[in-house]
Amino acid sequence: MDFATGEDHHHQPIEHLLSSPIVLSERIRQAVDESKSYKLECSDVGKLVDRLSQMLRSFVRLTNSTPSFYDRPVRRVFSDVTRNLNRALTLVRKCRRRSVFLRVVTIVGAADFRKVLNILDASIGDMKWLLSIFDASGDISAGVVLSLPPIASNDPILAWVWSYISSLYLSPLNVKIEVANELCSLANDNDRNKKMIAEEGGIPPLMKLLKEAASPESQIAGATALFNLANDRDRARLIAGDVGVSTIVQEFGKSPIRVQIAIAKLIARMAENDPLSQEGFARENVIRPLVTLLSFETFVDEDKLHDQYRYRYQKQSIHSILEINKQITRNYQVGSSSSSTWSMNRKERESEPPELKLELKTSCSKALWMLARGNLANCRILTDTKGLLCLAKIIETETGELQINCLMTVMEITLAAESNADLRRATFKTNSPAAKAVVDQFLRLIQESEKSEITMPAIRAIGSLxxxxxxxxTRVIGPLVKQLSHQNPEIGLESAIALGKFVCPDNFLCTEHSKTVIEFDGVVPLMRLLRGSEKTQYHALVVLCYLALHAGNSEALVQARVLTALEGADRAIVGQHSELKELVVQAIYHLNIKTKNLLEQ
Known part of the structure; x- marks a missing residue:
């Protein structure tokens, strides 16, 4: 806030802000000349004001020769200087009369002058710092000026942030890269620094650095710094801005592989933390190029791929998907990028080392996962690109982070399909090669993987489908039943939840699936889960109740004493869930009737 005018200094026209203290300094000079009392003290004030006035004028001349500059510290310092000059003017004006009475009434004393001289000294220090930033901006050897102005004495980091951001506007490109890396490091320290960099206007110059197509190093530095800032919704949204998303997507499409890796990570981070960014990237059609880059080299050898899948999937379907995938590559365009640019980038990628190609795929897969997470529209777009088969292939052939990212992406698609019948019918038809491919991989991972971060999403995906x-x-039921006895209780719980979706009344085939669960000896491990955590007991009870309702005459239920277990179910758990209480009552009633009928026979 500008204390002289009552206006917020961030919203004042910069010309007005720059001229105000100069006008005030002239008024003070005139008031000093007119002073009748405390002439020596007024003279001291005048000397400091004259020095300050010279610095103010020098700074204004510098800004006039600079087409664009970072104005946050300028506004803050000039507002503070204006406030201090107003205090000096008020004091000196009280000294224009000699009257002893007036001197007593106005209570002007030496202490008042000491205070004013101190704040004027502080303003001179602030201006000296401000001038040093602008003077060093064109000097490559000077680098970044890191000193502490009085205005930031209580918060040194603020002075650093101001210096760094100012350098992003005024310094040569090599210094800007160094500065972006320093901001990146500063942001890594804590969230307060991230917030400060964003609030003090660091995002626009970093976005501009991202657009420096002639320098991949500057693009990487800009993208990495923005990535570190984008770890919460508000900052991700600031980066998205009016044209931020379109700029990021445009640069992603036409940049070399090292830059694409950094930008894909930025896309993933923004999509992870901000739903609006997630939707914005989809509107800018970033999903299609991400799938294309992910499938790079996956479908290079069409004959080899066909040989691998011909016994599992229809020949025509595979070829049609491959043709569509080729068409994606041919039609790959982002913003103003042309197909010739894509062809050039493709040739560059072919010559890159394998570890760089892997990093590109990994970063693209993370971006796809974050774009798909909890977003039905994006999942639909992803399946429309025919990326599902590509994801299945990578899940089959890769390991580590790339495999997990692709697995999580497909899991998000299955979660969306679970709640949306149209997507479910369109994507996971019985005769769909892509659907068969992903289900095959889910089952393989459930049976073979020893890592819970792989097994659990695969189980969840099968349940969603x-x-x-x-x-x-029936092949999908057996692996789930087996996992009920897993030594990791979380995996057992996830399996019970998945089986619950097979045997619940919402499933048209609940009776047939219930019989299959019993045939695969699922009753005994479900009974064991009743000794688990509250959540595990709940889901085990649900499945057992559905088995009793849909296959109550099964000998396995009698032998396992399911009726006794339901009658002795934890009353605390049952009492907390009204729907479970009713379900248990129905299951007990059903089992009693079946048991009575069996005895009568």
Missing amino acids: ARTFPARE
Whole structure:
């Protein structure tokens, strides 16, 4: 806030802000000349004001010769200087009369002058710092000026941030790269620094650095700094801005592989933390190029791929998907990028080392995961690109982060399909090669993987697809039943939740699936889960109740004493869930009838 005018100094026209203290200094000079009392003290004030006035004028001349500059510290310092000059003017004006009475009434004393001289000294220090930033901006050898002005004496980091951001506007490109890396390091320290960099206007010059197509190093530095800032919704949204998303997507499409890696990470971070950015990237059509880059080299050898899948999937379907994938590559355009640019980038990628190609795929897969997470529209776009088969292939052939990212992406698609019948029918049809490919991989991972971060999303995905499997597709039930006895209780819980989606009444084939669960000896491990955590007990009870309702005459339920277990179910858990209480009552009633019928026979 400008204390002289009552206006917020961030919203004042910069010309007005720069001229105000100069006008005030002239008024003070005139008031000093007119002083009748405390002439020596007024003279001391005048000397400091004259020095300050020279610095103010020098700075204004510098800004007039600079087409664009960073104005946050300028506004803050000039506002503070204006406030201090106003205090000096008020004091000196009180000294224009000699009257002893007036001197007593106005209570002017030496202490007042000491205070004013001190604040004028502080303003001179602030201006000296401000001038040093602008003077050093064109000097490559000077680098970044890091000193502490009085105005930031209580917060040194603020002075650093101001210096760094100012250098992003005024310094040569090599210094800007160094500065972006320093901001990146500063942001890594804590969230307060991130917030400060964003609030003090660091995002626009970093975005400009991202657009320096002639210098991949500057683009990487800009993208990495923005990545570190984008770890919460508000800052991600600031980066997205009016044209931020379109700028990021445009640069992603036409940049070399090292830059694409950094930008893909930025896209992932923004999509992870801000739903509006997630939607914005989809509107700018970033999903299609991400899939294309992810499938780079995956479908290079079409004959080899066909040989691998021909016994599992229809020949025509595979070829049609490959043709569509090729078409994606041919039609790959982002913003103003042309297909010739894409061809050039493709040739560059072919000559890059394998570890760089892997990093590109990994960063693209993370971006796809974050774009798909919890977003039905984006999942639909992803499946429209025919990326599902590519994801299945990578899940099959890769390991580590790339495999997990692709697995999580497909899991997000299955979660969306679970709640949306249209997506479910369109993407996971029984005769769909892509659907068969991903289900094959889910089952393989459930049976073979020893890592819970892989097994659990695969189980969850199978559960989400429960309504897509016909009764004859019993192969998906067996692995889930087996995992009920897993030594990791979280995996056992996830399996119970998945099986619950097969045997619940919402599933048209719940009766057939219930019989299959019993045939695969699922009753005993479900009974063991009743000794687990509260959440585990809940889901085990749900599945057992559905088995009792849909296959209550099964001998396995009698032998396992399911009726006794339901009657003795933890009353605390049942009492907390009204729907579970009703379900248990129905299951007990059903089992009693079946047991009575069996005895009568």
